Amino acid sequence: MTWLPNKSASIPQASGDWAATQAAYDFWSSPHVKASSIIQAHQTSTLNRIKAEAVVIAPQDTTELNFTHHPSKKGMERIWFNVYVGILIVG
Template sequence: MEQWITQELERTELGDTRRTKRLIKIVENLSAKPEASVPQASETWAQTKATYDFWDSPYIKPSMIRQGHIDATVERITQHSPLLSLSENICHFRILELLYSKRSRDSFLITNTRPIFF
């Protein structure tokens, strides 16, 4: 099991811990063989079917998975002081210097935004 996958996704709230475990297993399978199709990346037919069932589930929304990723990212940010983030846009890059406020875990301060054109 890839440790980074578990750390990134273990807090993802999908309504049932079994769904979160399934998400972790899917990501492990696909990241181990990124060039492979789902059946090729899955170890068994049951895992292949479980992957497709997971993606087709009415109980799982992409926003729920994104939120788990956002929560893990915020957790990582709290361990560092200044953070430089490069954000690509169609025409330019923006440099954002984000400083995490130690007083509030939910507040960020954008201290500098400069477009750089190439």
């Protein structure tokens, strides 16, 4: 199961099959899974990545970088209801 290709997919869409969907729901409903632990792990990982960089860009809002008219740019996602090609930065 991977949620990276379509970050806006629902859990069933991202999971791909019923077993993976049920596993995701079981994970989130488990009494052993605490949101604070997930957030703490994310914060620690983010801080470690930041410390390794000379410059860090930290956007404070959702920003779209539209590269639709720059065909030399490869590997861009479809953004804004699949109308444009570019990068969606969520801060």
